[in-house]
Amino acid sequence: MSMIDVKGIHKHYKKDANVVRALDDVSLAIDRGQFVAILGPSGSGKSTLLNVLGLLDRSDKGTYHLDGRDVSSFSADELAAIRNDKVGFVFQSFHLMPKTPAIENVELPLIYSDRSDLAGLAMKALDRVGLADRASHIPSELSGGQQQRVAIARALVNTPDLILADEPTGNLDSQSGLEIMEILQSLNGEGATVVLVTHDPELARMASRRVDIVDGRIARDEIIDERRDARAALGALVGA
Numbered sequence: 001m002s003m004i005d006v007k008g009i010h011k012h013y014k015k016d017a018n019v020v021r022a023l024d025d026v027s028l029a030i031d032r033g034q035f036v037a038i039l040g041p042s043g044s045g046k047s048t049l050l051n052v053l054g055l056l057d058r059s060d061k062g063t064y065h066l067d068g069r070d071v072s073s074f075s076a077d078e079l080a081a082i083r084n085d086k087v088g089f090v091f092q093s094f095h096l097m098p099k100t101p102a103i104e105n106v107e108l109p110l111i112y113s114d115r116s117d118l119a120g121l122a123m124k125a126l127d128r129v130g131l132a133d134r135a136s137h138i139p140s141e142l143s144g145g146q147q148q149r150v151a152i153a154r155a156l157v158n159t160p161d162l163i164l165a166d167e168p169t170g171n172l173d174s175q176s177g178l179e180i181m182e183i184l185q186s187l188n189g190e191g192a193t194v195v196l197v198t199h200d201p202e203l204a205r206m207a208s209r210r211v212d213i214v215d216g217r218i219a220r221d222e223i224i225d226e227r228r229d230a231r232a233a234l235g236a237l238v239g240a
């Protein structure tokens with residue numbers, strides 16, 4: 001059974017007399033443990049697809065089974081509960097609370113869980129992304145790459161099965177971008193399923209599968225045989 005199984009999903013936006021077919025009959029199955037890179041031109045539907053997969057948005061048509069459960073019929077509250085439990089999001093523009101220390105940004109998803117020791121768990125997540133020594137810094141006191149690592153710590157603090165990253169390296173220099181890719185690859189190595197939207201074909205080669213979207217449809221879907229290693233690429237860059 002695939003972890004993610006969407007069939008025939010459509011997402012159309014009506015604007016004046018026009019209809020934008022953001023997703024147009026997309027079917028996609030993703031197995032647990034896969035690392036899928038999604039590529040495509042601007043406006044092709046990548047973010048729309050990621051938002052549907054992450055239960056932030058619903059499709060107009062089609063079915064979605066997540067871990068065998070038909071989530072298309074779930075209520076908003078049920079979706080929020082699953083999202084909080086299973087899914088970690090990372091966005092291009094970090095989405096951190098600006099006046100709040102890193103550690104409290106990371107604690108946020110835990111506030112809705114029944115865990116205790118929020119600070120301890122948040123510290124562990126910050127340590128995982130190499131930022132234990134920046135826990136008290138607010139976002140403006142961190143570099144872009146560090147802010148994105150805080151966002152990843154926030155995404156992984158709930159130990160989600162599924163990590164969805166929408167152009168997480170889009171605002172970063174190449175070294176910081178590779179550091180993010182290294183973290184995503186190692187989380188994937190520990191069992192997380194990762195879906196990454198990127199414009200960069202070189203970064204896509206670090207995934208285990210590449211899916212291309214054009215005009216809201218899947219144009220290409222292939223397994224990556226010779227997967228690039230983010231750590232090695234980072235070493236080559238830093239060593240150069």
Ligand SMILES: Nc1ncnc2c1ncn2[C@@H]1O[C@H](COP(=O)(O)OP(=O)(O)OP(=O)(O)O)[C@@H](O)[C@H]1O
Nearest residue numbers: 013015020022040041042043044045046047048049
């Ligand atoms: N709320 C909305 N109302 C109307 N049209 C929308 C809305 N959201 C997205 N669209 C349209 O749907 C299409 C797909 O948008 P989407 O954000 O998924 O593209 P994308 O592939 O993520 O692009 P980019 O690479 O620029 O981020 C676009 O043509 C966009 O203009």
Ligand SMILES: [Mg+2]
Nearest residue numbers: 046047048166
């Ligand atoms: Mg987008």
